[in-house]
Amino acid sequence: MGTLNTEPNLSAPDDFYEELIGAHRGLSDGESALVNAKLVLLLANHIGDREVLAQALAAARGGIGEP
Amino acid sequence: MKTYTNPVYPYRRHADQDGAPARHDVVIVGAGPIGLALAIDLALHGVGCVVLDEDETVSVGSRAICYAKRALEILDRLGVGQRIVDKGVGWNVGRVFLRDALAYRFDLLPETGHRRPAFVNLQQYWLEQFLVERAGELPAIDLRWRNKVTGVVPHADGATVTVDTPDGPYTMQAGWLIACDGARSPVRHLLGLESEGQVFRDRFLIADIHMQSDFPTERWFWFDPPFHPDQSVLLHRQADDVWRIDFQLGWDADPEDEKRPERILPRLRAMLGPDAKFEIEWASVYTFQCRRMKSFRHGRVVFAGDSAHLVSPFGARGANSGFQDTDNLAWKLALVLAGRAPERLIDSYDAERTFAADENIRNSTRATDFITPKSAASRTFRNAVLELAKEHPFARRLVNSGRLSVPAVLADSALNTPDTDADFARTPGAMIPGAPAADAPVAGPLGDWLLGHVGNDFTLLAFGNAVGGADVAALAHAPIPCRVVQVGGGATAGATVIEDREGLVARRYDGRFGTIVLLRPDQHVAARWRAFDAARVRAAMARATCND
Ligand SMILES: Cc1cc2nc3c(=O)[nH]c(=O)nc-3n(C[C@H](O)[C@H](O)[C@H](O)COP(=O)(O)OP(=O)(O)OC[C@H]3O[C@@H](n4cnc5c(N)ncnc54)[C@H](O)[C@@H]3O)c2cc1C
Numbered sequence: 266m267g268t269l270n271t272e273p274n275l276s277a278p279d280d281f282y283e284e285l286i287g288a289h290r291g292l293s294d295g296e297s298a299l300v301n302a303k304l305v306l307l308l309a310n311h312i313g314d315r316e317v318l319a320q321a322l323a324a325a326r327g328g329i330g331e332p
Numbered sequence: 333m334k335t336y337t338n339p340v341y342p343y344r345r346h347a348d349q350d351g352a353p354a355r356h357d358v359v360i361v362g363a364g365p366i367g368l369a370l371a372i373d374l375a376l377h378g379v380g381c382v383v384l385d386e387d388e389t390v391s392v393g394s395r396a397i398c399y400a401k402r403a404l405e406i407l408d409r410l411g412v413g414q415r416i417v418d419k420g421v422g423w424n425v426g427r428v429f430l431r432d433a434l435a436y437r438f439d440l441l442p443e444t445g446h447r448r449p450a451f452v453n454l455q456q457y458w459l460e461q462f463l464v465e466r467a468g469e470l471p472a473i474d475l476r477w478r479n480k481v482t483g484v485v486p487h488a489d490g491a492t493v494t495v496d497t498p499d500g501p502y503t504m505q506a507g508w509l510i511a512c513d514g515a516r517s518p519v520r521h522l523l524g525l526e527s528e529g530q531v532f533r534d535r536f537l538i539a540d541i542h543m544q545s546d547f548p549t550e551r552w553f554w555f556d557p558p559f560h561p562d563q564s565v566l567l568h569r570q571a572d573d574v575w576r577i578d579f580q581l582g583w584d585a586d587p588e589d590e591k592r593p594e595r596i597l598p599r600l601r602a603m604l605g606p607d608a609k610f611e612i613e614w615a616s617v618y619t620f621q622c623r624r625m626k627s628f629r630h631g632r633v634v635f636a637g638d639s640a641h642l643v644s645p646f647g648a649r650g651a652n653s654g655f656q657d658t659d660n661l662a663w664k665l666a667l668v669l670a671g672r673a674p675e676r677l678i679d680s681y682d683a684e685r686t687f688a689a690d691e692n693i694r695n696s697t698r699a700t701d702f703i704t705p706k707s708a709a710s711r712t713f714r715n716a717v718l719e720l721a722k723e724h725p726f727a728r729r730l731v732n733s734g735r736l737s738v739p740a741v742l743a744d745s746a747l748n749t750p751d752t753d754a755d756f757a758r759t760p761g762a763m764i765p766g767a768p769a770a771d772a773p774v775a776g777p778l779g780d781w782l783l784g785h786v787g788n789d790f791t792l793l794a795f796g797n798a799v800g801g802a803d804v805a806a807l808a809h810a811p812i813p814c815r816v817v818q819v820g821g822g823a824t825a826g827a828t829v830i831e832d833r834e835g836l837v838a839r840r841y842d843g844r845f846g847t848i849v850l851l852r853p854d855q856h857v858a859a860r861w862r863a864f865d866a867a868r869v870r871a872a873m874a875r876a877t878c879n880d
Contacts, residue, residue: 295712297713298709298710298712299716300623301718302712302713302715302716303716304719305513305713305716306713306716306717306720306730307720307724310724310726310727315662
């Protein structure tokens with residue numbers, strides 16, 4: 266069981282960010298939401314480790330809405 | 333309906349209706365599938381009972397159709413399995429479609445060597461009719477139609493029951509009152525008890541149609557099909573060329589309006605094509621719920637089936653889990669009534685079956701949430717899963733159109749004796765204490781299947797000549813008897829010897845020479861050891877019957 270890595274881990278972070286935004290170019294909000302959801306599922310499966318995923322879910326949700 | 337005429341079971345005045353109230357050890361309220369199964373099971377244990385039903389026929393219209401492998405195995409033990417299998421249609425394969433394309437296909441029983449398929453589909457009225465006929469063969473069952481329970485007063489040693497009949501009311505004393513009176517459970521209401529849970533804000537049109545068709549005998553489920561956009565549809569085959577179709581309608585649909593043929597026919601034509609020839613057998617609009625009572629035992633009043641717990645039909649866990657209730661309850665009640673086990677054995681029914689009900693509710697709730705997403709985000713993820721499933725195998729495991737009924741493994745039950753031999757397999761599907769016994773092909777005096785040789789009583793499955801004749805006799809003559817079924821090896825006096833035709837008994841039970849598996853009367857593993865020891869078997873049986 267691993268630990269979520271929140272230290273810098275991306276090579277060329279600016280390039281990745283541009284690609285991420287680019288993936289949503291020309292999409293409606295609904296389409297964008299679908300792309301994001303697919304992305305989350307693909308990455309979650311790739312990570313596989315439920316502990317890491319639980320930490321990521323908690324970190325993503327942190328500070329938003331009711332705890 | 334064209335393919336079925338409801339039988340009428342006549343009301344008969346009973347001697348109990350004259351004179352002082354009679355006392356009966358067991359009174360069952362409700363002759364639905366669960367009440368009938370319990371009555372038959374009790375009769376097989378030598379316990380008589382009175383069954384009261386307010387109606388004079390079996391269930392009417394579209395209700396349960398899918399009976400799972402474990403329910404069929406229980407029905408086999410009750411002596412009705414074969415009739416159900418012969419009349420019904422067996423299936424193992426399901427397909428899930430997204431819009432007009434197949435998203436994935438699954439096989440629920442990929443391995444061979446089981447007597448029963450993953451599922452058999454049969455209209456609930458046929459199932460009930462077969463159960464009524466089976467009950468009629470057993471003199472211990474006193475089945476009274478048009479006997480409506482209108483009052484229940486519980487006592488420390490039973491309950492006083494008021495019954496209304498065409499000849500007016502009468503009362504009786506019940507030592508144990510078993511409420512199998514369905515989702516609305518009048519007994520539950522009479523006792524002021526609740527069943528808590530959630531209602532899903534969605535409506536489903538359920539239509540049974542008669543049609544000749546070459547659709548395969550599989551479960552087909554569509555998300556957002558072109559013939560019913562934005563909603564889901566389920567298609568299932570039943571007996572006599574009757575097909576079940578469920579259309580998701582959404583919460584805003586008007587249930588009265590949707591039941592009209594003028595509304596239903598266009599939906600069916602859009603799905604089946606303009607030339608399809610069919611007739612509607614029955615159609616109704618349902619809202620589904622998942623809920624259960626906090627406790628299934630209240631003194632001498634015990635709840636089983638839909639009265640105790642309710643699930644949405646996605647996963648077919650309603651009647652299927654109800655049969656596991658009666659499977660669990662009957663032998664315990666028989667031992668308590670015979671004075672061979674303390675009353676707290678019935679508390680283990682509550683503990684084991686509320687655990688199972690939670691598992692069923694969790695599974696049905698997850699499926700219903702997938703089919704009927706509650707929020708925009710949940711809908712988006714659902715659609716994302718379906719999109720991904722077309723291409724990526726991982727996403728197919730996330731598609732949830734109903735995780736179809738499998739029995740609970742009662743791994744934490746207090747009746748189990750935990751493993752002491754460390755080398756036993758504990759992988760998923762292993763025969764750990766609490767697991768329902770797996771079937772396997774054998775050759776033996778009671779037929780070709782292992783499950784035909786075990787159950788009703790405690791059974792010791794012994795691999796090879798592991799138990800000597802004197803021990804076999806001692807087990808058979810104990811106050812709570814235990815039969816020995818020996819897998820392979822030479823004859824032992826008093827033991828039933830079966831051959832492991834394909835080596836699957838050994839594989840499924842992780843058995844080798846000397847291995848011993850103790851099975852409860854409901855075919856659940858109570859304990860297992862690598863070598864026989866009479867004292868340990870006695871202790872495990874005492875534990876499994878609360879005699880420790
Ligand atoms: C659309 C639909 C599809 C389903 N599909 C499946 C499926 O595929 N597989 C599955 O396993 N389950 C399925 N179910 C669930 C299944 O129908 C129920 O779980 C099952 O009928 C429960 O049986 P029961 O005996 O507990 O209750 P019921 O069948 O409701 O029987 C209760 C009995 O009690 C009697 N009664 C009630 N009140 C009194 C009274 N006061 N006095 C005397 N008698 C009384 C009634 O007359 C009735 O006979 C489905 C349900 C629906 C609605």
